[in-house]
Amino acid sequence: MSRPGAIPRISLTWLLVAQVLVIIPHLGHLPLWILGLWLGCAAWRIQILRMHAGYPNAWIKAGLMLGAAVGVLFSRGSLIGLDAGVVLLIAAFILKLLEMRTRRDALVVIFLGFFVVVSAYLFDDSMLAALYSLLPVTALLAALIGLQQSGVAAQPWATARLAAGLLLQAVPLMLLLFVFFPRLGPLWSLPLPSERAVSGLAESMAPADIAELSRSSGLAFRASFEGEVPPHEQLYWRALTFERFDGRRWSQASFAQLLPTPAWEKQGEPLRYSIVMQPSSQAWLFALDVAETGLENTRQMSDYRLQRRRPVERTLLYQVTSWPTALREPAASSDSLRRALQLPDDGDPRSRAWGAELKRQYPQPEQLVQAVLSHFNREPFGYTLRPPRLGLNSIDDFLFESRNGFCAHYAGAMVFVLRAAGIPARVVAGYQGGEYNPGGNYVQVRQFDAHAWVEYWQAGKGWVSVDPTFQVAPERIELGLEEALVDEQSFLEGSPFSPLRYRQLGWLNQLRLGWDNLNHGWQRLVLGYQGAQQLQLLQGWFGRIDARVLALSLVGAGGLLLGLLALWLFKPWQRERDPQQRLFRRFEQLLARHAVHRQPGEGARAYAERAAQALPAQAQAIGNFAAAFEAQRYAGGEARPAELRAHLAVLRRALPWRRVIWRAALLSGATRDP
Template identity: 65%
Template sequence: MSEQARLAQSIPRICLTWLLLAQALVIVPFALHIPPPLLVLWLVCSLWRIQIFRMRARLPGTWVKAGLLVGTAGGVYLARGSLVGLEAGAALLIAAFILKMLEMHTRRDALVLIFLGFFCVVVGYLFEDSLLWALFTLLPIGTLLAALIGLQQVDVARKPEMALRLALKLMLQALPLMLIMFLFFPRLEPLWSLPQPSNKGVTGLSDSMAPGDMAELSRSAALVFRASFEGPAPARSQLYWRSLTLDQFDGRRWSQSGRSQSVQLAQWSKRGEPLRYSIVLEPSGRPWLPSLDVAETGQDEVRLMSDFRLQRRRPVSQALLYAAQSWPEALRDPQLTDNIQHQALQLPARGNPEARQWAADLKRRYPQPDRLAEALLGWFAEQPFHYTLKPPTLGPDSIDDFLFTSRQGFCAHYAGAMVFVLRAAGIPARVVAGYQGGEFNPDGQYLTVRQFDAHAWVEYWQPGTGWRSVDPTAAVAPQRIEQGLEQALSADEAFLADSPMSALRYRHVPWINAVRLSWDNLNYGWQRWVLGYQGQQQLQVLDRWFAGWQAPAFVAGLALVLALMALWIFKPWQRENDAQLRLFHAFERLLARHGLRRLPGEGAQAFGARAMLALPQQAEAIEAFIAQFMALRYAVDGTSLQGLRRALKHLRRDLPWRLPTIKDKHS
């Protein structure tokens, strides 16, 4: 290969600089999703690449590259247990991105590496799709574009800042087209599916519950969902967000029975005015959707189960926007089937004798289910029960120990104990698990529900009336229902003690709270109007925009925007790429207004001489411009483009708008 060909294939220093920076920006956000040794491999390969550029090291040979490839693949397999799946695939992709930097030695290799970097940025959205991540991705995209410019247009980007400036300009030019495609491009279901990352959905309600589980959730500030209402939001004491129903008890844990999961037809009738709201649910890895009782939603893949929970056919693996309407006063199951009634009375054959005996006594005193439930709630309120996240350990007869000995517990203790007593008294009952309350954001007029809002309450049934909801926790700690967990624990326990840096712990500081609420409002808008702009919502927006007279107005406005964008990008008035020739053509157009046109083949100096004869009063300005142009074009005397612009400006100022043309003078 000749020296000229070798230089043509070499990678410019500017390109390599931007590639190294882009690789760092692409890889660092993956640190939580790839094996840590890959980060060490990246540092080693980067330093090796720099030493190669400084001619202090050689490119790796075939055997070295093969060994690195096999070793990296083996390390990923040992760390992830497989080479298939999202996390393993992402780790292999990042490994290829790292090793390609070390193997790169031609411009074609650099081009492959740049495109691989863009693909890595896209893969990152499978792990994180927040507003902060979207803003961060502008950095690796900008640096990758700068590397591409440095690779393809070395003359344009002689310095790194010039390449970055052009990259930012290209991104700004692409912004209008991106918005148009976002608004109008159809949302299609993916042609493939991948297992979701294992670190998603690790916190949240599960399909079974022991008393300590709710206490663990109450130490987490992780976001569950945000809800906005059409009209005023209900009072906090009415915000019971049902997620699932637990109707099987084994003496320690409450869980879903197989019967409750197989029956899908709910028997209910609407009463009163409905509540209309929309929810943006965070990824949970679970199929159930939180809702107020009794809920309906227009989503095809969501169904109302027999226990009145909303359930999706697939687990929620990414942020989900859904609209629902609920009838809090609805009549639910006025008549129970034998199967459901049998399940709602299920208890272990043995255990908790004191609670069973007490339930029999209550049944004799209060034969009506409503009266017995009221007596239970009154007993919880009158006795010295204490609401706490740190109750003492209970023995084998956990219900007896809680009701008659410790009397300290969390919502799961109270709900589980009340359901046990109701069932022992012959009243069908079950535990409902979900969330209660939520924090109102005045900036966006919506509610934010977090894991520490997890709650459990009770449903019991009586003929003709159906299921009724009661909350024994409200009888013991009414501040938990009316104000929230922080106020309920303020007397003797720290709120979010395991998260000392959480901004939620400093809601009493006005400016911290204001910043937190504003940032949360931005994220909610991002999720609702960007991530949630899918299928049905897109069709609704387009139907609203293209209704009636708005359709032609919208099309005309869109055409105008596209035309302005085309003018801005292509700049037809600057078709000449040569800045010197652009100024000379402006000089020609200026003289053409006065009847002087350059002849085919006529040089700049000859045309200037003819113009000075035709316009003697402007001869000095014409001569100055021609002299500046000739010096800049053909000589090396330090003449600048700015001097040529000043000469043209001086000539334009000296010339009147229109002089008598040559033809006018002869006539």
């Protein structure tokens, strides 16, 4: 252990602890063989520590490395990409710890460890994960500190306390950087790890997809309103619309992305709210009708949904203003009407016939829609998440045979019938309702709140939204999915331990809502603090200035801070006023370049003699300066800086600039001890 460059025991201990702490958050997505590799390597390493085993030789190391690479290739299908990258990184972290012998190796392992800690944020950026990451960081810091301690030091807790203290001291700096450090856009786009690709609405919809979503209690987004939250049954969060139907699936119109936004008129009181959206890997945002947002790179599409240029890959905070009673596209183009009337060429003959018959009965579109809705209401239609399988003519089967289904069935069938009756209509997919959290005055919407409803077009009135599900299961709209499924007991049946299932337990529910509120705050204030929010905040502090001025002033403030720091470090006001002393300092600096450093307690004469020994070629010049200094300073001679300066200049010319430092160092090392 006393070998120079050997790793102190404390550092090694903490590194082993840190390894455990660093890998724990990754456990959820690592392939199993990595765990085996880890346990094996850790056991080996501990045996080395106890001197019961030797270090692996080159062949074993090469084999392990190759094996790890092949393992990643097999379990991830590739060696590149984020998933494979993280696994490779962790494999490297594990293997490097095994072969680590010197301080240099330990430094590599420690920094690798920090990198692995950061990579865990790609999989989970919740508050708990962030708080947890303080643990491995502390352990890594302790290992880093331990590296500087002697090999015989044996107080691991003191080292950890020091590390935690350092971390604590860094908090103000961290806050400062968090608030002020400019948020740079990513230089390249990083695809998210596939484990993170959450369930959510997709680009196309078959009824089974929504049933799938209803089994997930994953969070979709949270919305905080300014002022009162509208009632549950008015919360229709639009995500996207489906206009094409192929007999099985509903999907978006193929060129819907390209169309310009049709005209609409703002009417009534607007609702203002902000939404913190979970990553969805899709580009569309959620909002109530008809929404506008100030978020950059986002626009309103032809079906009035909000869409970003890039998919939402991390938590996104945006402000929305909605006009729920706005008039949408009162005068539609024939193109858009034709798209809203599209039907498959054949199939579902009974539904088509029913549509045609309805059209005969009710020439007014409004009456026709009412008739369809009341049909759903009067006839024995049922709401269930376990619908029977439908045949080839799925609409017919649903409308006339099974009569049991959920929102996607009803919306799809109604749009089909309306189109058959010549009324332009489309399916809207999104979320409905959400759970109100009184503690934080916000609504949280989960995947099981996914919903589909209908909007149809009428000349002069534009697009009008109707919800056929409301006719069948009003409690789904007014109270939420759980109430609608009370009889069926199918609410979250796949996850028996979800706290959402135990809402009737008062204290548990309080706890759950409180915790959710905390997480909401974390997402809104910490994760959501991106470029726009930062600019807004700083503008609030420093007045209305544009980003460039702000950036310049931030740079200025940073410069000022650095300047103050430099002043504090170099203390120019403590600069030697005495010219003799100052010149002597310069003399010292000159000799220090040649590795002749003066000890604080060393007098001028002793120092000069030592320097003359170390630099025999310049002994004359050194001696002259020292003699002149001594004569002026101690022998009562006049202070003549010019004379000292002249001697100094001679010495500087005589000295080569940093030449053969090693030789001077050797000599001075040999003569330093008096």
